[in-house]
Amino acid sequence: MAAESHSPLEQFTIKRHFHLDMGGVDASFTNSSVSMVVVVILISALMIWGMSRRSLVPGRLQSTAELAYEFIAGMVQENIGSKGKKYFPFIFSLFMFILFSNMLGMVPYQFTATSHIIVTFAMALFVFVGVTLIGLARHGLHFFSYFLPPGVPMWLAPLIVPIEILSYLSRPISLSLRLFANMLAGHTMMKVFAGFVVALGFVAGWAPLLFVVALTGLELLIAFLQAYVFTILTCLYLSDAIHLEH
């Protein structure tokens, strides 16, 4: 791998495998698309093929699938309550998509779809718009009372309401930036230190190599943690919109 001659950011380059045009929109199949398709295939393999035996006493794969199901079901139940049941498939898909994207990025030579701001921002924006629409549909214009917390004196309203609106509007930005920045920083750092291993050679290269090994463990944790954070924040936003409470 002639990696040291490239920038550490080179790994994030989008490469078009074949060009595709959808009504004037560039829909080329890229390395990012490959990783997204692989992610969907892997999740489906786990959740559909892994569950195909439907055994009473689950095997390893079935246990994993059930664990994922119960983990997200518990999260939805805990954060949204029984009203969140119909959003469970979406929350589950979101968590698994982000988790598998992040984890796939830990496999050498694999592209990390979630390391691109446009991908995380598209997901965050979808969550944001969806949550807002659900809130509006459930509570109508009463939804806007969300921006004025109960018990706040009226003379504070001109100050509180813009702050609340601003914090509400910044949700998709913070949500998407958090995931994107973590993936970007982690992979860039790995690349930089891996470059040191090669640059320092056989004699001194062991130190950065050990660091890269430790960093790999940390990155696995972050890959899970960021998927968890993204999902649980989505749950909390949904809960806000459904219950209209602070």
Added chain:
Amino acid sequence: MPQLIFADYPPQIFWLVVTFAILYILMAYVALPRVESVLEERRKRIADDLEAAERSKKDSEAVIAQYEAALAQARSRAQAISADTRTRVNTESASQRSATEAKLAGDVRAAEGRIAAARDEALAKIDGVATEAATGIVERLLGQVPAPGAVAAAVANAARK
């Protein structure tokens, strides 16, 4: 920075929408209902088994109670029988003993009477024997037979001392 090449945005969004939609449909309509049914089946099975175990436990407890009751009944009956037997045996032996004692007492009294009679008889005879023996001794010593009245008087005299 490759993340800021805007020309790369449309294909990424397009494929994100396509793959995520497929994933959502697969999860919502195939995978998750299946997992749920398996989990539900297991929950039901476990609940059923627990219920069956509970029922069996209750059954066995009832059987144990029955057994205990039967055991207690048998024990009290055995105690009654043994107490009964004991009193009967006691009365029987007591009556037997008193009968035997009465008979023995009669025998003892009869024997004592016989002994007293024999003693009296022997005492009555002893004077005659003594007189006879004294007559014989005197005859050997003196060579003559004493007067029978004298010997008898002497014996009676000695016996009185």
